[in-house]
Amino acid sequence: MKIKLTTIYVDDQEKALGFYTDVLGFTKKADFTNGAFRWLTVVSPDDPDGTELQLALNDNPAAKTYQQAMFKQGQPALMLFSDDIKADHERIKANGGNFAMAPTAVTGATIAQLNDTCGNLVQLSQLARW
Known part of the structure; x- marks a missing residue:
């Protein structure tokens, strides 16, 4: 068994596709x-x-309420993993990404957060190498 699909709700699908x-x-x-x-x-x-x-599309009232509450609390709706978060941070910034948190060391990882412009925060994570 494996995960094949996961969903994120967005307020504009075309804008989300671009992002x-x-x-x-x-x-x-x-x-x-x-x-x-x-x-x-x-x-x-x-x-x-x-x-x-x-x-x-977050045209379901429950999905829209959930999405807005998570964003308001500063909780990422999606976590992506990176092998080189600093390089990804620079590449994404150069492509127009708006970071709410630059790469920051936390216990066991370095994380960064950015706004997907469609109602969500996205977290990038690079796990620490032990």
Whole structure:
């Protein structure tokens, strides 16, 4: 058994696609519509058959309330792992990413947080090498 898909709610799917591809560097995997519904996923270019991230529209009131509450509390909706967080931080900043927290050493890791411009905080983490 393995995780194939996880979902993040966004307030604008087209804007989210731009952020997750142009700023973070992911690749669009699936994009199709059925009436008003749009199924949109991205993947890591390093693992195109790996776990997909669904960029789901937060048109569900429960999803929207959850998304807004997490953002207001400063809680990331998504955690991504990096082998070189400082290089990723610089690359993402150069691509227009807006960091709420620059790379910061914490117990067991270095973390950074950025705003995905679609209602979420995204945390980058690089685990400490023991």
